[in-house]
Amino acid sequence: MKILVCVKQVPDMESRFRPDAAGVWYAETDLAFRVNEYDEYAIEQAVLLKEQLGGEPEITLISVGPDRVVEAIKKGLAMGADRAVHVQDPASHLKDPFQIASIIAAYAKGEAFDVIFTGMQSLDRGSSQVGVAIAEMLGYPCATTVVGFEYADGTVTVKRELEGGVKGTVRLKSPAVVTCQLGLNQPRYPTLPNIMKAKKKEVTVIPVEQLLKQDARLVSAQFRAPAKKGGGVVLEGDVADQVDRLIGILKDKTAVLR
Amino acid sequence: MKTLLVGECREGKLLESSYELFGFAAQLGAETAMVLIGNQGALPGYGGAVYLADAGKYGEYNPDLHKRLVQAAVEREKPDYVVFMHTSYGWDLAPRVAALLQAPQVSEVVALAEGGFERPCCSQKMRQVVQPVGSPVVLTLQGGAFPALVPGGAPQQQPLDVDGEGRTEFLGYEAAVRKGVDLTRAEIIVSAGRGVGKKENLPVIAELAKVLGGEVGASRPVVDSGWMEAGAQVGVTGQTVSPKLYIACGISGAIQHLAGMKKSGFIVAINKDKDAPIGEVADVLVVADVMQFVPALTAKLAK
Ligand SMILES: Cc1cc2nc3c(=O)[nH]c(=O)nc-3n(C[C@H](O)[C@H](O)[C@H](O)COP(=O)(O)OP(=O)(O)OC[C@H]3O[C@@H](n4cnc5c(N)ncnc54)[C@H](O)[C@@H]3O)c2cc1C
Numbered sequence: 001m002k003i004l005v006c007v008k009q010v011p012d013m014e015s016r017f018r019p020d021a022a023g024v025w026y027a028e029t030d031l032a033f034r035v036n037e038y039d040e041y042a043i044e045q046a047v048l049l050k051e052q053l054g055g056e057p058e059i060t061l062i063s064v065g066p067d068r069v070v071e072a073i074k075k076g077l078a079m080g081a082d083r084a085v086h087v088q089d090p091a092s093h094l095k096d097p098f099q100i101a102s103i104i105a106a107y108a109k110g111e112a113f114d115v116i117f118t119g120m121q122s123l124d125r126g127s128s129q130v131g132v133a134i135a136e137m138l139g140y141p142c143a144t145t146v147v148g149f150e151y152a153d154g155t156v157t158v159k160r161e162l163e164g165g166v167k168g169t170v171r172l173k174s175p176a177v178v179t180c181q182l183g184l185n186q187p188r189y190p191t192l193p194n195i196m197k198a199k200k201k202e203v204t205v206i207p208v209e210q211l212l213k214q215d216a217r218l219v220s221a222q223f224r225a226p227a228k229k230g231g232g233v234v235l236e237g238d239v240a241d242q243v244d245r246l247i248g249i250l251k252d253k254t255a256v257l258r
Numbered sequence: 259m260k261t262l263l264v265g266e267c268r269e270g271k272l273l274e275s276s277y278e279l280f281g282f283a284a285q286l287g288a289e290t291a292m293v294l295i296g297n298q299g300a301l302p303g304y305g306g307a308v309y310l311a312d313a314g315k316y317g318e319y320n321p322d323l324h325k326r327l328v329q330a331a332v333e334r335e336k337p338d339y340v341v342f343m344h345t346s347y348g349w350d351l352a353p354r355v356a357a358l359l360q361a362p363q364v365s366e367v368v369a370l371a372e373g374g375f376e377r378p379c380c381s382q383k384m385r386q387v388v389q390p391v392g393s394p395v396v397l398t399l400q401g402g403a404f405p406a407l408v409p410g411g412a413p414q415q416q417p418l419d420v421d422g423e424g425r426t427e428f429l430g431y432e433a434a435v436r437k438g439v440d441l442t443r444a445e446i447i448v449s450a451g452r453g454v455g456k457k458e459n460l461p462v463i464a465e466l467a468k469v470l471g472g473e474v475g476a477s478r479p480v481v482d483s484g485w486m487e488a489g490a491q492v493g494v495t496g497q498t499v500s501p502k503l504y505i506a507c508g509i510s511g512a513i514q515h516l517a518g519m520k521k522s523g524f525i526v527a528i529n530k531d532k533d534a535p536i537g538e539v540a541d542v543l544v545v546a547d548v549m550q551f552v553p554a555l556t557a558k559l560a561k
Contacts, residue, residue: 011380013380013381013383013510014510014531016533017380017383017384025386026380026384096362097353097363097365098356098362098363120349121349123380123381124379124380124381125379125386126365126366126378126379126381127363127365127366128344128349128353128365128366129349129352129353129356129363129365132350132353132354132357133353133356133357136353136354136357136358137357141322141425141426142321142354142426143350143426144346144349144350145346145349145350157429159432160319160346160350161346161495162268162346162431163345163346163494163495164434164494164495165433165434165435165436165495165496166431166432166433166434167431167432168319168428168430168431168432169428169429169430169431169432170319170426170427170428170429171426171427171429172425172426172427173425182478182479182482183478183481183482186483186484215391216391217361217362217363217390217391217392218362218363218364218388218389218390218391219374219388219389219391220386220387220388221373221374221387221388221389222371222385222386222387223379223384223385223386223387224384224385225383225384225385225533226378226383226384226385226535226538228538229538232537232539232540232541232542232543233541233542233543234532234537234542234543234545235542235543235544235545235546236532236545239546239550239551239554240554242544242546242551243551243554243555243558244558246526246542246544246555247555247558247559249541249542250503250524250526253524253541254502254503254523254524255502256445256446256470256502256503256524257559
C-alpha cells in the first residue's frame with residue numbers, strides 16, 4: 001500500500017503580516033514558518049494507518065514551495081513518513097489552488113497511491129480547494145473535513161464534520177482522498193531518535209516546471225489588513241492599570257458588576 | 259449578469275443560510291436561478307427558476323451526483339457565477355463543480371471588491387482581493403458576510419435529473435454530543451483559548467469564572483488537545499452562546515469561534531496580539547498576556 005500526505009508550510013498566525021513589494025501577498029521577512037496545523041493531522045493519520053497495517057504501507061510526503069519547506073518536510077519525516085518529495089517552487093505563493101493541486105496530481109498520477117491525506121485547508125490561504133481538486137484530477141473519490149478515519153480491506157470509512165457538531169458517516173473505496181480536520185487525532189511530537197532517523201530519509205527534489213502545465217485561474221490582486229469596523233476600546237500598558245480600567249468599564253457598561 | 263445559486267438542504271429542510279445567496283446576488287445586481295437537491299417542502303420563498311432534483315433519489319451527500327446535477331443546471335442557465343455557501347456542503351462540492359467546469363473558484367468571499375472578490379486569509383487576520391480568470395466563476399460565500407434576503411413568490415420548478423451512481427456511500431448522521439454544562443443559559447462565560455498555553459494554566463481561567471459567578475467555555479484547540487471536555491466548546495461546531503458578558507482569554511477570533519459567541523451582550527478579549535481578529539467583535543480588547551492579566555483581574559474582583 002502507498003500513502004501520500006500533502007504538507008504545506010505556513011507562517012505562524014500570531015505574526016504581524018505586511019504586504020510584499022507587489023502588494024499581492026505577505027512579505028516573508030520576519031515570519032516564522034511551521035507545518036500547517038491541519039496537515040499535522042493528515043501526517044498523524046497516515047502514520048496511524050501504517051501502524052495499524054503492521055508497518056507495511058510506504059508514506060510519501062509532498063510539499064510544494066521554496067527551500068524553507070524542507071523544515072516542514074523534516075518534521076513530517078520525523079513524525080514517521082518514509083520519504084518525501086519537495087517540489088521546488090520559489091514562487092508557489094503566486095500559484096492558485098488549482099495549479100497547486102495540478103502539480104500534486106501530476107506527481108501522483110504515475111505513483112498509484114491508495115490513500116491521499118491532505119489538510120482541509122491551509123491557515124494562510126484557506127481555500128479548502130486543493131485536496132478536493134487533487135481527487136477530481138486523479139479521478140479518486142474524496143471526503144472532506146474528516147474527524148474520524150477507519151480503513152479496512154480497501155474501504156475507507158470516515159466521519160465528516162458538519163455544522164453544529166453534527167457528523168456524517170461516509171464510506172468510500174480506495175484509492176481515495178481525505179481532507180483532515182482539527183481534532184481527527186492527536187498529532188505526535190517527533191522524538192529525538194526519530195528526528196535523527198529522519199535525517200537519513202530520502203528527499204527527492206523536483207523542479208516545479210516539470211509538473212506544472214496549467215495557467216492560473218485566479219490572480220491575487222491585493223493583500224491588506226481588513227477595514228477596521230470595531231469601535232471597541234483597546235487597553236494597553238501596565239497590567240494593574242488595565243485591570244482598573246476594565247473593571248471601571250464593566251461597572252459602567254454592563255449589569256454584571258455592581 | 260447571471261448567477262446560479264446552489265441551495266442547501268439538510269434532512270429535508272432548506273438551510274436558512276441559503277437565503278444569503280440571494281442577498282449576494284442582489285449586491286451583485288445579477289439575475290438569479292437556484293439549483294437545489296431537496297424536495298417540495300424545501301423550496302425557497304423565491305419566484306424565479308428553481309432546478310429541483312430529488313434528495314430522496316440522489317441523497318443529501320452524494321458529491322459525484324450533486325456535482326453533475328449542478329453541471330446540468332449550469333448547462334441550462336449558462337450563468338456567469340455559480341454560488342455556494344462556504345459550509346461543509348459548499349466547500350466539499352464547489353471545488354468538484356469547478357473542476358468539472360474547468361472554472362476558477364474563489365473561496366469564502368466576504369465582499370465584492372473592485373476587479374474581484376475580497377476574501378479573508380492568514381486565519382482571518384488579513385484580506386486578499388482575488389480576480390478570477392475565465393468564466394463561469396465558482397464562488398463560496400462566508401456565512402453572515404451577506405445579508406439574508408427572501409425574495410418571495412412561488413418558485414418556477416424545473417425538474418433536474420442525471421444518470422449513474424456516486425462513489426461515496428452516505429451512512430447517516432450522528433447528532434452532536436451535548437455533555438457537561440449548558441453554556442447557552444450562562445449569563446457570564448469566561449472562555450479559554452490556545453493562548454492560555456497549557457492545561458495546567460486552566461485553573462486561572464476557572465478562578466476568574468468563579469469570582470464572576472460564570473461558567474467556563476473553550477475554543478476548539480483547547481478541546482482537541484483534551485484540556486477540556488467537548489461540551490465546553492463554543493463555536494460553529496460547538497455551542498452557540500449569548501451571555502451578558504463573554505471574556506475570551508487567548509482566543510484569536512477565528513470566524514468559526516465568532517459564530518458561536520458574537521451575539522454576547524458585552525465582549526472582553528484578552529490577547530497579546532493587538533491585531534488578533536477577536537478585536538473586531540470585542541467591546542474591550544485588553545492587550546496583555548493572559549497569565550499576567552487574568553490573575554490580576556481575579557484578585558482585584560475577589561476583594
Ligand atoms: C469547519 C471548522 C469548524 C470549526 N469549529 C470551531 C468551533 O466550533 N469553535 C472554535 O473555537 N474553533 C473552531 N474551529 C477552529 C478555528 O478555525 C480556530 O482554529 C480556533 O478557533 C482557534 O482557537 P484559538 O483562538 O484558541 O487558538 P489560536 O487561533 O491559536 O489563537 C490563540 C490566540 O492566543 C493569543 N495568545 C497566545 N499566547 C497568549 C498569551 N500568553 N496571552 C494572551 N494571548 C495569547 C494569540 O495571539 C492568538 O490570538 C473550526 C474550524 C473549522 C475549519
